Amino acid sequence: MFSSFMLNTWFAGTAVAVIAGVTGFFAVLRGSTFAAHAIPNGAFAGAAGAALLGLNPFVGLAVFSAAGALGIAGLSRRARSDVATALTFVLMLGVGALFVSWSTQYAQEAYSLLFGEVFGISASEVLPIAILGAVSVAVIVFMFRPLLLSSALPEVAEARGVPPRRMELVFLLVMALATSMTVPVVGALLMFSLMIGPAAAARSLTARPGLAIALSVVIALVTVWAAIAASYQSNWPLGFFVGVIGAAFFLAGQAWSWGRGKSGNTFRLAARSLR
Amino acid sequence: MNTVFRYIIEPGFFGSGPVRIALAVGTVIAVTSAVVGVFTVTRGQSFAGHSLADIATTGGSGAFLIGINQFWGYLAFGAGAAAFMELIGLQRRRGRDVATGVVLGAALGLAALFLYLGTQYSTTTGASFTILFGSMFVLTPSTVPVLIISALLALVTVVVLARVLLLSALSPDLAAARGVPVRAVGAAYLMALAVSVALSAVIIGAVLSTALLIGPAATALRVAKGPVRAAAVAAGIGVAATWLGILLAYDSYYWPPAGRGWPVSFFVVTLITGAYLVSYLRPGGRPVAVPDEPEHACSVALC
Numbered sequence: 001m002f003s004s005f006m007l008n009t010w011f012a013g014t015a016v017a018v019i020a021g022v023t024g025f026f027a028v029l030r031g032s033t034f035a036a037h038a039i040p041n042g043a044f045a046g047a048a049g050a051a052l053l054g055l056n057p058f059v060g061l062a063v064f065s066a067a068g069a070l071g072i073a074g075l076s077r078r079a080r081s082d083v084a085t086a087l088t089f090v091l092m093l094g095v096g097a098l099f100v101s102w103s104t105q106y107a108q109e110a111y112s113l114l115f116g117e118v119f120g121i122s123a124s125e126v127l128p129i130a131i132l133g134a135v136s137v138a139v140i141v142f143m144f145r146p147l148l149l150s151s152a153l154p155e156v157a158e159a160r161g162v163p164p165r166r167m168e169l170v171f172l173l174v175m176a177l178a179t180s181m182t183v184p185v186v187g188a189l190l191m192f193s194l195m196i197g198p199a200a201a202a203r204s205l206t207a208r209p210g211l212a213i214a215l216s217v218v219i220a221l222v223t224v225w226a227a228i229a230a231s232y233q234s235n236w237p238l239g240f241f242v243g244v245i246g247a248a249f250f251l252a253g254q255a256w257s258w259g260r261g262k263s264g265n266t267f268r269l270a271a272r273s274l275r
Numbered sequence: 276m277n278t279v280f281r282y283i284i285e286p287g288f289f290g291s292g293p294v295r296i297a298l299a300v301g302t303v304i305a306v307t308s309a310v311v312g313v314f315t316v317t318r319g320q321s322f323a324g325h326s327l328a329d330i331a332t333t334g335g336s337g338a339f340l341i342g343i344n345q346f347w348g349y350l351a352f353g354a355g356a357a358a359f360m361e362l363i364g365l366q367r368r369r370g371r372d373v374a375t376g377v378v379l380g381a382a383l384g385l386a387a388l389f390l391y392l393g394t395q396y397s398t399t400t401g402a403s404f405t406i407l408f409g410s411m412f413v414l415t416p417s418t419v420p421v422l423i424i425s426a427l428l429a430l431v432t433v434v435v436l437a438r439v440l441l442l443s444a445l446s447p448d449l450a451a452a453r454g455v456p457v458r459a460v461g462a463a464y465l466m467a468l469a470v471s472v473a474l475s476a477v478i479i480g481a482v483l484s485t486a487l488l489i490g491p492a493a494t495a496l497r498v499a500k501g502p503v504r505a506a507a508v509a510a511g512i513g514v515a516a517t518w519l520g521i522l523l524a525y526d527s528y529y530w531p532p533a534g535r536g537w538p539v540s541f542f543v544v545t546l547i548t549g550a551y552l553v554s555y556l557r558p559g560g561r562p563v564a565v566p567d568e569p570e571h572a573c574s575v576a577l578c
């Protein structure tokens with residue numbers, strides 16, 4: 001399991017878990033669950049297109065996830081954001097279906113892009129993943145306070161001069177950046193579970209934002225490591241384990257917070273971010 | 276003239292059996308999805324609708340694994356997920372979205388497993404592609420009556436409940452005060468949504484059924500006044516996009532680069548999104564900033 005060809009997998013999985021844990025916290029806090037689902041899935045079309053043109057899949061993923069983020073943010077100006085997200089998303093997927101139907105070796109390629117192919121990672125792919133991951137974490141750290149404030153209390157943030165639409169755009173672009181590095185590893189459909197499950201579990205465990213982000217990262221790491229090990233042993237798809245373990249953590253977190261009878265998590269968190 | 280016409284409609288289009296079935300089923304399903312979609316958009320449940328479609332994927336791949344018709348898989352998982360989402364309850368929308376998302380993630384994991392196991396035991400390549408992106412031209416005639424009857428059931432449910440659905444979408448408190456059983460109505464609506472999503476999953480695939488559900492309804496709600504007109508316009512857009520999509524997919528058989536036809540789902544989605552974008556250009560169209568929490572303030576005309 002720890003032989004040399006698996007080292008890349010462990011490195012990439014770790015980087016993916018860290019970035020998913022951090023971005024996921026804000027996705028859950030902002031209620032951008034649908035966008036977190038739409039951007040990775042839509043980016044799949046980009047990878048299919050890049051494969052068709054013989055380009056590096058990262059290029060296609062980056063272009064399409066950025067286009068998705070811009071599309072969602074742009075359309076949301078004049079329509080409800082869930083409708084905007086849905087339409088941007090289906091358009092990208094439709095294009096993806098077209099690309100896949102054009103290419104010749106489509107079935108296997110599409111399957112691994114959607115559900116992840118963690119064991120096929122080469123050393124040359126680890127470096128871009130690490131760099132892009134560091135960039136997206138750096139952006140979030142740089143924007144931390146205004147992003148937190150506009151996520152928890154949008155009205156207060158606006159009154160304090162944080163433009164909500166710009167924050168939304170920045171956040172969606174960070175998500176797009178995170179997506180373009182993680183989709184080849186965990187797959188488009190399951191990048192989403194890794195962002196939402198651990199972050200939601202962390203939020204039901206603590207109201208302190210810093211601690212919640214740290215917990216979210218730790219849970220994401222445990223999820224990914226356990227999933228890699230289980231997938232290695234059973235030969236079942238990685239995505240299955242990521243989805244199920246993530247959901248189990250969420251349920252455990254819910255049970256914990258229900259047992260302690262906590263409520264008003266968002267407000268406590270908002271109050272802390274104001275301090 | 277005749278040659279021009281031949282470029283628009285390939286010879287043999289209406290004579291082909293699979294095309295006729297696709298057109299008939301496509302029409303019924305497009306109407307159902309569009310009408311149900313008007314309520315989905317009004318109630319701000321696009322994500323729920325999309326999640327039901329994706330969870331239906333799990334059912335479709337499970338059905339593929341045990342070798343029964345995929346429609347039953349779509350239907351069983353869609354209805355089950357709808358019931359579960361109703362159990363999670365109508366709390367604040369953010370919490371609901373997160374819970375929906377986690378259920379969706381787990382279901383997609385199962386789908387990955389089913390597809391993996393399915394491809395281990397059979398030699399059918401491209402099954403995952405069919406389940407995800409649809410296969411309108413391979414509908415078997417024996418399933419057609421089932422599809423049409425379920426579509427009509429979903430349509431009738433929504434039409435009968437239309438007034439209470441709108442009222443409870445716009446003001447749940449007012450609806451409850453008037454003695455509307457808000458939860459029961461919501462559950463019945465989610466079931467209708469699950470059925471219509473399972474149906475469109477058959478034709479354009481689970482992942483893209485969101486297009487037929489949300490696109491026509493969102494466009495119609497921008498251009499038409501009042502829910503009845505909006506439903507009619509949405510149904511018209513849905514049917515037009517489906518027919519044109521089938522026609523273009525049939526025509527595209529000889530198009531470059533691959534020479535084996537472009538997918539129906541691509542055309543349907545592009546046409547629907549195009550219609551939505553065109554609705555922005557309409558003179559006097561209302562550029563509105565709609566609040567994100569529709570439970571509090573959202574009138575049908577604004578959505």
